[in-house]
Amino acid sequence: MAATNVPRVKLGSEGLEVSKQGLGCMGMSAFYGPPKPAPDMIKLIHHAVHSGVTFLDTSDVYGPYTNEILIGKALKEGIREKVQIATKFGITTKDGKMDIRGDPSYVRAACEASLKRLDVDCIDLYYAHRIDTRVPIEVTMGELKKLVEEGKIKYVGLSEASASTIRRAHAVHPLTAVQNEWSLWSRDLEQEIVPTCRELGIGIVPYSPLGRGFFSLGASLMENLAEGDFRKNFPRLQAENLENNKLIFEWVTEMAKRKDCSTSQLALAWVHHRGDDVCPIPGTTKIDNFNQNIGALSVKLTPEEMTELESYASTDVVKGDRHAFIASTWLNSETPPLSSWKAE
Numbered sequence: 001m002a003a004t005n006v007p008r009v010k011l012g013s014e015g016l017e018v019s020k021q022g023l024g025c026m027g028m029s030a031f032y033g034p035p036k037p038a039p040d041m042i043k044l045i046h047h048a049v050h051s052g053v054t055f056l057d058t059s060d061v062y063g064p065y066t067n068e069i070l071i072g073k074a075l076k077e078g079i080r081e082k083v084q085i086a087t088k089f090g091i092t093t094k095d096g097k098m099d100i101r102g103d104p105s106y107v108r109a110a111c112e113a114s115l116k117r118l119d120v121d122c123i124d125l126y127y128a129h130r131i132d133t134r135v136p137i138e139v140t141m142g143e144l145k146k147l148v149e150e151g152k153i154k155y156v157g158l159s160e161a162s163a164s165t166i167r168r169a170h171a172v173h174p175l176t177a178v179q180n181e182w183s184l185w186s187r188d189l190e191q192e193i194v195p196t197c198r199e200l201g202i203g204i205v206p207y208s209p210l211g212r213g214f215f216s217l218g219a220s221l222m223e224n225l226a227e228g229d230f231r232k233n234f235p236r237l238q239a240e241n242l243e244n245n246k247l248i249f250e251w252v253t254e255m256a257k258r259k260d261c262s263t264s265q266l267a268l269a270w271v272h273h274r275g276d277d278v279c280p281i282p283g284t285t286k287i288d289n290f291n292q293n294i295g296a297l298s299v300k301l302t303p304e305e306m307t308e309l310e311s312y313a314s315t316d317v318v319k320g321d322r323h324a325f326i327a328s329t330w331l332n333s334e335t336p337p338l339s340s341w342k343a344e
């Protein structure tokens with residue numbers, strides 16, 4: 001068992017307490033090659049929980065659905081009370097194209113379906129995965145508030161929302177967390193999202209804190225990707241950008257050697273050092289990698305070391321967008337005014 005003591009932190013002002021580092025479960029079932037064997041993933045989830053990492057991140061779109069079912073199975077063996085389950089709704093398809101939904105009947109149906117798949121009475125943290133720009137955020141939040149009142153969800157979050165959407169949503173019902181990509185090479189949320197969350201007392205959950213594995217393996221990540229791995233399409237990982245970006249990994253690795261830790265640990269430690277209200281959810285499908293990643297909590301960085309790390313991955317150094325599809329919606333997630341909404 002890993003010896004690292006995993007601290008607990010409070011996210012938001014409504015009472016959610018989680019481990020300072022979570023476990024991203026997406027890659028166990030989706031997007032990063034074929035689904036991994038369920039017994040191995042259940043073993044990994046149990047290992048994480050027994051190691052003190054109790055904040056599990058999933059979504060109905062991972063699979064779709066199979067990742068929630070996997071987590072539901074893992075919870076069967078007496079760990080429900082020990083974990084905080086975060087899941088998400090809103091990314092779906094229509095006529096073969098991606099469709100984002102935040103209308104009340106969809107929100108309710110998605111929640112009921114997630115409860116069934118997870119086989120739990122209540123979801124701890126329920127996020128809108130993306131913002132439906134056809135629906136005033138007040139309307140989406142109104143339904144989420146009802147779900148809280150009915151005891152179906154405990155806490156509410158948004159993923160990839162703009163600062164003004166966060167503000168409007170928070171006025172309807174206090175948000176517990178905002179989930180966005182945040183890592184050494186994805187720092188655009190620092191301009192508006194982070195200050196807004198801090199002003200309003202909302203926790204921040206960085207997704208892809210290892211740059212989708214780039215800060216673990218560098219350019220070699222691309223050598224062994226399975227058929228269908230979405231990262232094959234990620235702009236920053238395309239040959240023309242990777243030639244440049246691989247230097248970032250090399251510089252961070254050099255520094256990790258000096259710090260006597262792994263590159264993954266240093267990259268994760270940087271995210272942890274962004275604040276006590278920051279709870280990254282690195283994804284892994286391997287117990288060894290999980291053990292290494294919780295070691296990041298023991299890596300201490302001085303302000304000078306933070307600055308040094310940041311200089312290796314500044315915006316003028318990084319080549320390529322962070323997303324291949326589902327663009328940076330936090331920049332354009334403005335929803336119509338409440339007055340424009342005609343009730344369903």
Ligand SMILES: NC(=O)c1ccc[n+]([C@@H]2O[C@H](COP(=O)([O-])OP(=O)(O)OC[C@H]3O[C@@H](n4cnc5c(N)ncnc54)[C@H](OP(=O)(O)O)[C@@H]3O)[C@@H](O)[C@H]2O)c1
Pocket residue numbers: 023024025026027032057058129159160179180206207208209210211212213214216217264281282283284285286288289290292293
């Ligand atoms: N809200 C959103 O829109 C959104 C978007 C993306 C992701 N997410 C959530 O955030 C979670 C994490 O993001 P992510 O999985 O995209 O990216 P990530 O955490 O940055 O990186 C995960 C990748 O890094 C590898 N890895 C992890 N630790 C490693 C280590 N110590 N050594 C070598 N390789 C290592 C994993 O491979 P192995 O499996 O081989 O360890 C996996 O391929 C997801 O699971 C999901 O729950 C949310």
